[in-house]
Amino acid sequence: MSTTDGLPDWHARIFSQGWQSSSGGTSPVREPATGAVLGEIGIADATDVDSAARSASKAQAAWAALPFDQRAAVFRRAEQLLAERAAEFQRWNVREAGSIGPKADWELHATREQLSMCAALPMQAIGQIFPSSMPGRTNYWRRVPIGTVGVIAPWNFPLLLAMRSVAPALALGNAVLLKPDAQSAVIGGALIAQLFADAGLPAGVLHVLPGGPATGDAVVRHPLVHMISFTGSTAVGRTIGELCGRMLKKCALELGGNNAMVVLDDADIEAATSNGAWGAFLHQGQICMQAGRHLVHRSVADAYARRLAERANQLHVGDPHAGPAHLGPIINEKQAARVEALVRGAVADGARLLAGGSRDGLFFRPTVLGDVTARMAVFADEIFGPVAPITVFDSDDEAVALVNSSPYGLAAAVHTRNVQRGMAIAHRLHTGMVHINDQPVNNEFHVPFGGMGSSGNGGRFGGPANLEEFTQTQWVSVMDTPITYPF
Missing domain, CATH: 3.40.605.10 (Aldehyde Dehydrogenase; Chain A, domain 1)
Incomplete structure (x- = not known):
């Protein structure tokens, strides 16, 4: 009106x-x-x-x-x-x-x-x-x-x-x-x-x-x-x-959330990277359920990182009103600068930049980081930007410990061909929502939604x-x- x-x-x-x-x-x-x-x-x-x-x-x-x-x-x-x-x-x-x-x-x-x-x-x-x-x-x-x-x-x-x-x-x-x-x-x-x-x-x-x-x-x-x-x-x-x-x-x-995407050694890597890209980059990563930590078993980490970087490089960033785009702008300059600082800080601390890492004004390229450790800010902080940090683990127990090391407890995802193994891990996670063979950005209107801890x-x-x-x-x-x- x-x-x-x-x-x-x-x-x-x-x-x-x-x-x-x-x-x-x-x-x-x-x-x-x-x-x-x-x-x-x-x-x-x-x-x-x-x-x-x-x-x-x-x-x-x-x-x-x-x-x-x-x-x-x-x-x-x-x-x-x-x-x-x-x-x-x-x-x-x-x-x-x-x-x-x-x-x-x-x-x-x-x-x-x-x-x-x-x-x-x-x-x-x-x-x-x-x-x-x-x-x-x-x-x-x-x-x-x-x-x-x-x-x-x-x-x-x-x-x-x-x-x-x-x-x-x-x-x-x-x-x-x-x-x-x-x-x-x-x-x-x-x-x-x-x-x-x-x-x-x-x-x-x-x-x-x-x-x-x-x-x-x-x-x-x-x-x-x-x-x-x-x-x-x-x-x-x-x-x-x-x-x-x-x-x-x-x-x-x-x-807030700092949600983990756990990829086990028996995961379907093609499906896992599709989920990882969607969970990390949808709406420029500006989602409380964003896949902000990609925890990948050492035996499949290189394959996961390579394919996720390929997916990131294929995405178009631009004005969504002017034409089709996979990612639009970050909401404001302060947030765009914060995301950029987190990425630069991770690289300075030893992370490998595998894709993206650059911005043009409020438009930030979808970014994949390898060799991220639990001591880096990009691992510990909620990013709220299109960044996928990859951290490797060697056992299910280590994966669980990495997920639970965060004070946040909103959502998590676990990829495995063994659903019972995935369920066993899910039951050990301190998160309000866990999705097996999916990604953490999920919402169904009739299912109770919420987090634990700092989430x-x-x-x-x-x-x-x-x-x-x-x-x-x-x-x-x-x-x-x-x-x-x-x-």
Whole structure:
């Protein structure tokens, strides 16, 4: 939708009881591939957050009280509208977030699945009846909404990773304050706001408040926001967890990863390198589940490195809006410089550069590094760029120890022709997800998702886990007649 002057409704605005001017000023929407300014978004400040939280608090009870079929209808309509507006969502994902077309296609499809699943959430069983040792008593245990949920979403999969929390939180009767990253506030915020408004979500139930750390801090600290769902870096997640702990506020933290791709001596090298390239280079490696450490048995390490480097050299890097590309731009200069520094530091420490290693502005060639040791920063740190460091091992025990040496514990993959061997290794890994004969970048909307250690606090998204994350429970006991106590 557009205003009378031809600008979109979201231009220089936030969404809070409709499109409103923001107190925090505005920020340009930049295309990372070209630097072009595509528009302007409103930036929310603490005043905007306070107003939104108060509005959400007033609207939430009536939304939760709606019959379940009426809430479900909003999500069915939203999924239908998302399909109808696919071209608009795709265009913004490519231009604003630097996504290649196939990645944007997958993200849209996965988001539609999320909405379809959430249309079924309101009709799920909300409680149980427990027996009692007290004659005449019935014990009801039920799930109830939390109230208002603050969702802080990242820029790398801005549509899906916002909707992964927004949709189930709303479906289960909560109001939501969504703070998208300012670098992806159109695809990850403004278009979502309009989608739900047009789908019939009542005013005041969803607020979209773009901004940076100060905006997020205001959302976390607000007393009328009862839960925080955060997806982002471990460093920020620790701070949010500390704040929520002091406020006795529920939080779900899905944080960084340094995910291992384990290739055993009996692996299919052609398949393993296909998986390794996809897991390392998809979306320029800017994925929390990226295959950031390639742990390869010594007997097949040379073959794996050679074939992975060949695959990397065949990939085209360019502006995904201008034409087909396998990799688009890194999101900003700071991150591109960090990736470059990690690669240069590894080479200086003795790693071999087998492919890539160069950049042109924000465009970074897919990079393969050999002879990487566990002492190098490129092994220990989350890279968040298109880099595949290869480290060799000599036994299954050593491979397990290398995987578990990282404080992160999000995802891992194991390649072997012996599935039972792969399962035995998987059961020893301290990661929230393990994929046998696949790569770590996996997500299925109905399967609980989350990490261990520095990758998260045990919060899970997906399927039945949504019921646990976005509700709280209440015990109600009923006596047929009042009980008399001896006092």
